[in-house]
Structures are given as C-alpha cells and as structure tokens.
Amino acid sequence: MSCPRDSSSAGHACAVPIDERNQMPTDLDRLVEGMSSARIGSSIPRADASATWLYPSPQMFFNALRRKGHTPQAEDMEVIVTIHNMVNEQTWQKILCWERYYHPNADPKLSRFLGRPDQLSPRAWFRTWLLGYTRPFDRHDWYVEREGKEVRYVIDFYSGGGDGASFHIDARPALDSVPACYERMHCFSNKILHRLRQTMDRLLKSDQL
Template sequence: MLRKNHNPRGEDMKTIVPIHNAVNEKAWEGVLWWEAGMGSEKCGGPRLSSFTGRPKDRTPKAWVMALLGYSAPFDRHDWIVDRCGHQIRYVIDFYTGKHDPNSPGRMAFHLDVRPALDDWEGLRTRWAGWWR
C-alpha cells in the first residue's frame, strides 16, 4: 500500500486485509475453474508463479465494455499460473458490484477472470471453458 502511496491507519488494516484476502480467494477460484481438466492434476495442480498489478491499464475487453457504457474496472491484475511447467497468463478485471440493501456491510465486487489470449494454450483454455 505504501508503494501505491496509500497510508491507511493501523486500525483500518483489520478491515482491509480480510477484504483483500477475499478478493484474492475469489480470483483464485476463477483460475481454478478455467484450469479444471486442463492437465495440471498430474503435477499437483496449478500454482501461482507471479502477479502484476496494472490498475491503470485496461484489458481490451474492459475497454470495449466501457465504450458500450459499462463501468470500467477499478483494478486489473495479470497472474502467471504454472501448469506443469507451462506458464499461462490470466487477466483479472476487478469491478465494483451492486450493494444488496438486505445485506448491509457485505462486500460487493465482481471479478472477470480469464486466460489471456497470448498463445495457443491460452486460446485452448478459453475455448475449453466455453463448452463447460
């Protein structure tokens, strides 16, 4: 947070850390959905190799959706996932969700997690996911 010039108070971290963890868990669930049946079971499952936050960069999909009048994401991450030695890049757009008036205090966010179309493996993963 300091790197991004955010200076939260210590007591705020009790709120921020669980939200951050919940968002990351939701993103990993999305990765696991795409990775199911793609072959990483034979080496213990997919593993996160690295990630990069790119809050100022829009994905092509987010750019088009914003042109169509939808809200732009508030953040973006690129995660590199190791699938038995093959690196797959995942793109994650983070959107603010609609608050449910019946659930006050509940987090409202939406994640668009998908394999990047960098290579044939990303394309194959995306294609396979469309048919599930």
C-alpha cells in the same frame, strides 16, 4: 502475497529493493504502534516452494499503501486485509475452475503476479467503452505454473454495486497462446448454448412454442 503494481508506472524514482515475484518493495516491515505484523497463509500454492503464499500483515499493507501515495488509516487495516485476502482466495478459485476443466491432471501453482490498475485489458476496454460497463477498479496478471510451463491469467476486478463490500471478479486465460484462445472460445460457445437452452426451456414452459 499482496496487490503489487507495475513498477514502471509507479510514479516515483525511489531506489528501493523490489521483490521480482510480486513487484513490491521488500522493506515493508516498519512498525506502527498497535498494528499487527502477523501474516497468515493462503490456500494458493507457490511454484517455487512446497508451501503456500503468505498474505501481508496489516502492518505491511499499511506501509505498502503509504508508499504508493495513499493515506490509509491504521484502524481500517484489519478489515482491508481481510477483504484483500478473501478476494485473492476467490480469484484463485476462479483460476482453478479453468484449470480443472481444461487441464484436469495438472497441479497448477502461482509463480508470480502483477498489478496493472492503469492498463485496461482488451475485454475491459470493450465492456467499458462499447457496452457502457463500469470501469474495473483494478487489474492483475497472475502467472501460473502448469506442468513446467508458465501461463498467464488476466483478472479484472469490478465493484459489485449495492450496499456493503461486493465484487465481481472476471478471471480468464490471457489470449497469448493457441491453447488459451481455444479455451476462451470454447467457454464462450458453451455459455451461449447454455443461455439458448434456458431460453428454449422458458418458452416451452410458457407454451409460446
């Protein structure tokens, strides 16, 4: 499991074999001396198997970054892969929060995913251009199999600010079906009601009402 990109915007015309599940080249195992090629398992179940998704090795991640035109440093790969894996685990947990709340009897599994860093989601566009938020540094679309149907989640990744590696992950169902629209609106209204209750509680405690 890695951070794939939409091959249509990759900016090169190299004819290489592509894995349709993650839009990544399949020839990422070229060895660099001293770099680990060991892969570890995630907690994210695969829709096409009984196993979970495997994270890329430092070697694979290094080769993927070079293929995208970056200049990674071999000595940084262990840390980068660790952060990458942590972010993906947190992303899956956020998706599970939606799934468990609105579909408690389902057994969701990740079928495929796609990186779209150059395409702002409508929500990110609104936040960036109208509310003045910092632009997300990445966007993914994750496709989840739920009870025989594939549903899409949109994930925007924001830098958390401050010192160190911190992130904000905004994961939500894509607005491409009636059930997903209901879930988004229901969640939004619940947040508004929760904030109103908090405001009322503070005012009551301060004797301003």
